[in-house]
Amino acid sequence: xxxxxxxxxxxxxxxxxxxxxxxxxxxxxxxxxxxxxxxxxxxxxxxxxxxxxxxxxxxxxxxxxxxxxxxxxxxxxxxxxxxxxxxxxxxxxxxxxxxxxxxxxxxxxxxxxxxxxxxxxxxxxxxxxxxxxxxxxxxxxxxxxxxxxxxxxxxx
Amino acid sequence: xxxxxxxxxxxxxxxxxxxxxxxxxxxxxxxxxxxxxxxxxxxxxxxxxxxxxxxxxxxxxxxxxxxxxxxxxxxxxxxxxxxxxxxxxxxxxxxxxxxxxxxxxxxxxxxxxxxxxxxxxxxxxxxxxxxxxxxxxxxxxxxxxxxxxxxxxxxxxxxxxxxxxxxxxxxxxxxxxxxxxxxxxxxxxxxxxxxxxxxxxxxxxxxxxxxxxxxxxxxxxxxxxxxxxxxxxxxxxxxxxxxxxxxxxxxxxxxxxxxxxxxxxxxxxxxxxxxxxxxxxxxxxxxxxxxxxxxxxxxxxxxxxxxxxxxxxxxxxxxxxxxxxxxxxxxxxxxxxxxxxxxxxxxxxxxxxxxxxxxxxxxxxxxxxxxxxxxxxxxxxxxxxxxxxxxxxxxxxxxxxxxxxxxxxxxxxxxxxxxxxxxxxxxxxxxxxxxxxxxxxxxxxxxxxxxxxxxxxxxxxxxxxxxxxxxxxxxxxxxxxxxxxxxxxxxxxxxxxxxxxxxxx
Numbered sequence: 001x002x003x004x005x006x007x008x009x010x011x012x013x014x015x016x017x018x019x020x021x022x023x024x025x026x027x028x029x030x031x032x033x034x035x036x037x038x039x040x041x042x043x044x045x046x047x048x049x050x051x052x053x054x055x056x057x058x059x060x061x062x063x064x065x066x067x068x069x070x071x072x073x074x075x076x077x078x079x080x081x082x083x084x085x086x087x088x089x090x091x092x093x094x095x096x097x098x099x100x101x102x103x104x105x106x107x108x109x110x111x112x113x114x115x116x117x118x119x120x121x122x123x124x125x126x127x128x129x130x131x132x133x134x135x136x137x138x139x140x141x142x143x144x145x146x147x148x149x150x151x152x153x154x155x156x
Numbered sequence: 157x158x159x160x161x162x163x164x165x166x167x168x169x170x171x172x173x174x175x176x177x178x179x180x181x182x183x184x185x186x187x188x189x190x191x192x193x194x195x196x197x198x199x200x201x202x203x204x205x206x207x208x209x210x211x212x213x214x215x216x217x218x219x220x221x222x223x224x225x226x227x228x229x230x231x232x233x234x235x236x237x238x239x240x241x242x243x244x245x246x247x248x249x250x251x252x253x254x255x256x257x258x259x260x261x262x263x264x265x266x267x268x269x270x271x272x273x274x275x276x277x278x279x280x281x282x283x284x285x286x287x288x289x290x291x292x293x294x295x296x297x298x299x300x301x302x303x304x305x306x307x308x309x310x311x312x313x314x315x316x317x318x319x320x321x322x323x324x325x326x327x328x329x330x331x332x333x334x335x336x337x338x339x340x341x342x343x344x345x346x347x348x349x350x351x352x353x354x355x356x357x358x359x360x361x362x363x364x365x366x367x368x369x370x371x372x373x374x375x376x377x378x379x380x381x382x383x384x385x386x387x388x389x390x391x392x393x394x395x396x397x398x399x400x401x402x403x404x405x406x407x408x409x410x411x412x413x414x415x416x417x418x419x420x421x422x423x424x425x426x427x428x429x430x431x432x433x434x435x436x437x438x439x440x441x442x443x444x445x446x447x448x449x450x451x452x453x454x455x456x457x458x459x460x461x462x463x464x465x466x467x468x469x470x471x472x473x474x475x476x477x478x479x480x481x482x483x484x485x486x487x488x489x490x491x492x493x494x495x496x497x498x499x500x501x502x503x504x505x506x507x508x509x510x511x512x513x514x515x516x517x518x519x520x521x522x523x524x525x526x527x528x529x530x531x532x533x534x535x536x537x538x539x540x541x542x543x544x545x546x547x548x549x550x551x552x553x554x555x556x557x558x559x560x561x562x563x564x565x566x567x568x569x570x571x572x573x574x575x576x577x578x579x580x581x582x583x584x585x586x587x588x589x590x591x592x593x594x595x596x597x598x599x600x601x602x603x604x605x606x607x608x609x610x611x612x613x614x615x616x617x618x619x620x621x622x623x624x625x626x627x628x629x630x631x632x633x634x635x636x637x638x639x640x641x642x643x644x645x646x647x648x649x650x651x652x653x654x655x656x657x658x659x660x661x
Contacts, residue, residue, distance in 0.1 A: 089575065
């Protein structure tokens with residue numbers, strides 16, 4: 001059982017999280033009065049049953065993973081890939097947090113440059129020019145052409 | 157008939173022509189970029205059209221759809237990297253022709269086959285959708301409820317990976333669809349006190365997050381970071397009228413097959429392409445050439461995958477049931493312009509629908525002309541490094557999600573759904589059933605509530621009410637059969653994988 005979990009940890013933990021989430025949501029649904037709780041309860045219980053079955057198959061079934069499941073687990077294994085993904089998540093979250101402070105498009109220029117550099121775009125000037133260029137196009141399209149009002153920031 | 161003619165006139169106005177051309181070109185570029193699929197492209201563009209009128213917005217998005225499905229074949233043929241999943245079947249023989257110095261001819265065949273497949277399917281859409289819509293007006297709540305369940309089980313069962321995980325993904329989507337206020341009682345569910353979730357999880361933010369942000373993280377893993385240094389020499393592109401005529405059986409058969417496949421929920425352009433290719437092999441003059449650069453294989457795959465465009469729009473427009481992620485994204489586009497897809501759409505908004513349908517004819521023609529004339533330059537798009545594509549998609553997602561409702565919380569929903577989508581993909585769960593469940597879940601609940609009221613008023617149980625309607629019984633049987641098929645298929649796939657593992661060991 002532990003061997004299976006360690007060989008495909010992402011599959012196991014995501015399925016477990018969905019299973020536990022479905023159980024918690026089913027409990028909440030049971031508290032909603034009358035018709036409001038009926039459909040959510042059915043769906044959450046269905047989800048819990050399906051996920052539970054998936055977990056049982058994973059842990060105790062005598063069946064191999066499908067080729068797709070094997071491929072995605074192999075792709076997740078490389079540590080440098082994991083670091084790039086984590087860095088991407090941090091940068092995206094930073095972009096969303098900083099945008100109301102700096103201005104959406106200024107923050108976009110910074111984010112784009114930083115993200116491109118993280119993903120290996122070289123030389124630095126190419127990343128910088130691409131980052132500023134894409135942010136400028138976004139500003140021209142959303143801010144000027146479509147006239148969408150964006151949150152004010154220190155810059156733009 | 158007046159509506160049809162009026163629609164054609166609007167579609168041929170200069171603004172509409174310009175939008176169809178722009179959409180087709182943008183679609184080709186988006187489809188050609190490895191890592192940017194048709195679904196991702198449309199998910200990114202839907203929020204952008206919010207400021208436009210409904211008719212030009214739909215014309216633009218429809219043209220992008222047509223161009224993007226074709227565009228995937230460019231990188232598939234030239235670089236052996238499919239730009240969209242639908243191009244995988246073309247890649248096998250297309251790249252073989254490129255290695256033999258006939259990449260241009262392969263692309264020429266892709267272009268013409270895609271155009272023909274697309275036109276046949278749009279013709280089917282023009283005639284079939286209004287017919288189905290008029291019949292669908294007779295469909296009542298119990299049938300609608302089971303149509304949704306049937307669509308969800310089919311979407312879960314068909315497609316890549318484990319059917320069980322497909323069904324779980326469908327259930328996840330239905331579960332997400334319960335967020336927000338119950339339409340009848342007003343009871344607020346799963347909002348954790350957040351006002352922005354009162355009307356439910358915003359479909360556009362969820363769509364953009366699930367497909368765009370998750371794809372950004374997939375690209376960030378770096379498997380496509382290497383930059384191509386040159387595009388292979390294309391040579392002659394135009395395949396010649398004689399060659400096209402000699403392949404007429406393949407493109408006509410594949411066009412019809414692709415249109416039919418497009419009707420089936422969950423069966424997208426990728427499945428259609430493989431079916432088209434395998435049927436082409438069955439009737440091929442030279443089946444031994446398949447896999448080594450066969451024009452018959454390319455035409456069979458490409459005509460089928462573009463024929464899915466019109467086919468998939470038939471249930472979406474006439475019943476309001478999107479069958480795949482792309483039409484789910486298109487449905488999102490309709491919803492943000494206040495249009496509710498379904499049987500009444502053809503009677504309520506013919507002035508929007510018919511120009512949209514006719515513009516698909518124009519878009520198919522445009523992408524073919526643009527491709528034949530400009531492929532030598534357009535094909536260079538595949539040289540853009542994914543290190544530039546991924547951040548651009550992320551920035552566009554954030555800006556687009558905010559532009560939609562001007563609510564900052566929407567961006568957090570988008571990012572959260574993106575992280576969730578990434579986790580699902582890494583665990584082997586498909587995303588299309590999730591977004592379909594999110595869209596169709598409220599429809600299912602609403603119709604179930606109505607059925608319960610009817611049943612109570614008639615002193616019947618819900619099951620008795622279902623069994624009293626023959627069409628509902630048919631749908632129930634189909635749903636059960638699909639579930640049985642999906643579990644059986646899951647068993648077979650895993651046993652085959654297990655046997656292969658034991659044999660390799």
